[in-house]
Amino acid sequence: MALALDRKEIVNVLETLVFPDGSRLTDGNRIRALTINGSDVSFVIEAPDATTAQSWSDIRAEAERKIKALSQVGKVSVVLTAHGPTAPSAASTSPPPNLKIGRHPTPQQGKTKPAGVTSILAIASGKGGVGKSTVSANLAVALARQGRRVGLLDADIYGPSQPRMMGVSKRPASPDGETIEPLHAHGVTMMSIGLMIPDGEAVVWRGPMLMGAMQQMLGQVAWGELDVLLIDMPPGTGDVQLTLCQKTELTGALVVSTPQDVALIDARRGISMFQKLGVPVLGLIENMSTFVCPHCGEESHIFGHGGVAAEAEKMGVPLLAQLPLALETRIAGDEGCPVAATDSALSAPYAQLADRLVKGGFA
Numbered sequence: 001m002a003l004a005l006d007r008k009e010i011v012n013v014l015e016t017l018v019f020p021d022g023s024r025l026t027d028g029n030r031i032r033a034l035t036i037n038g039s040d041v042s043f044v045i046e047a048p049d050a051t052t053a054q055s056w057s058d059i060r061a062e063a064e065r066k067i068k069a070l071s072q073v074g075k076v077s078v079v080l081t082a083h084g085p086t087a088p089s090a091a092s093t094s095p096p097p098n099l100k101i102g103r104h105p106t107p108q109q110g111k112t113k114p115a116g117v118t119s120i121l122a123i124a125s126g127k128g129g130v131g132k133s134t135v136s137a138n139l140a141v142a143l144a145r146q147g148r149r150v151g152l153l154d155a156d157i158y159g160p161s162q163p164r165m166m167g168v169s170k171r172p173a174s175p176d177g178e179t180i181e182p183l184h185a186h187g188v189t190m191m192s193i194g195l196m197i198p199d200g201e202a203v204v205w206r207g208p209m210l211m212g213a214m215q216q217m218l219g220q221v222a223w224g225e226l227d228v229l230l231i232d233m234p235p236g237t238g239d240v241q242l243t244l245c246q247k248t249e250l251t252g253a254l255v256v257s258t259p260q261d262v263a264l265i266d267a268r269r270g271i272s273m274f275q276k277l278g279v280p281v282l283g284l285i286e287n288m289s290t291f292v293c294p295h296c297g298e299e300s301h302i303f304g305h306g307g308v309a310a311e312a313e314k315m316g317v318p319l320l321a322q323l324p325l326a327l328e329t330r331i332a333g334d335e336g337c338p339v340a341a342t343d344s345a346l347s348a349p350y351a352q353l354a355d356r357l358v359k360g361g362f363a
């Protein structure tokens with residue numbers, strides 16, 4: 001029988017990798033989420049910013065090669081992520097690129113999809129504030145940790161929250177005034193409409209302008225090769241949702257709801273919109289399903305219990321995940337490092353959701 005893979009053996013190998021400045025790859029908590037699953041090894045190398053991350057690609061490759069060379073190791077997945085923006089001076093104080101974002105849409109025949117993107121998943125909710133952005137950010141990171149090439153488009157035009165949740169504030173560049181360079185955080189390629197709008201400017205666009213902006217976010221952003229692009233949709237069933245369903249080749253939709261009746265009624269509306277527009281609903285995600293008290297450990301169902309599972313059954317769609325309400329999840333989101341990017345036990349349900357989507361061939 002083969003001996004179980006020893007974590008220490010992996011760490012020993014990683015310790016031999018040294019940067020030109022003499023520091024080790026294992027210094028300063030750079031190696032995160034080292035996971036051994038049978039003979040498969042995965043971990044994340046976290047750089048302080050995106051520029052540094054780029055310069056670490058050789059050491060990432062070397063780490064992968066050396067771990068693979070160990071006798072009992074099967075698959076190796078090493079994800080290089082950047083925790084912060086490229087340079088503090090390039091934060092949101094700089095103006096957005098000079099592109100006409102929010103222009104009228106250009107005529108488009110049929111449904112399109114950015115070249116190089118295999119699957120597009122819309123993350124939607126009927127009601128606002130149920131955690132759709134939290135789920136999108138964490139799912140994106142969880143998929144990236146499983147070695148998938150992931151994009152995240154924050155299309156929540158009225159309340160873009162991905163820059164905060166993913167810890168990104170740099171303005172995307174547009175060297176040619178036409179193509180928009182996406183940003184990178186926690187192994188995810190991302191873009192938010194919030195990064196394109198001048199600070200303090202309220203979005204008062206109406207239907208056609210919104211459609212034009214969405215078309216630009218999908219068509220002008222240099223997404224590159226992606227296994228999956230997650231779209232964090234605005235809540236409800238308005239213009240943006242309709243346009244996306246009609247003009248984009250969506251692989252499917254994931255609908256997030258809390259167990260509350262009011263949220264479920266709206267979720268039902270969202271599901272029915274997707275079904276009418278011929279977008280497969282891949283499943284429901286129950287967020288804030290239980291609350292585990294950080295002091296006494298007692299579990300309570302603040303927003304009710306069982307409603308989302310019953311609704312999923314009624315609508316004939318799977319219940320894909322039940323995600324707990326946790327202070328750590330909220331804080332991690334506010335601090336720009338989604339809990340799925342950490343070693344916390346709370347990252348597990350997101351990893352399971354990601355795994356389910358990968359196994360289903362959707363991501």
Ligand SMILES: Nc1ncnc2c1ncn2[C@@H]1O[C@H](COP(=O)(O)OP(=O)(O)OP(=O)(O)O)[C@@H](O)[C@H]1O
Nearest residue numbers: 128129130131132133134235324325326329330333
């Ligand atoms: N599982 C969770 N545990 C703890 N806090 C959560 C959880 N899910 C979401 N939150 C918190 O609830 C708030 C709303 O979440 P989020 O912004 O993800 O919702 P949303 O549905 O995208 O909202 P909007 O409709 O404004 O786009 C945020 O402060 C977030 O940190």
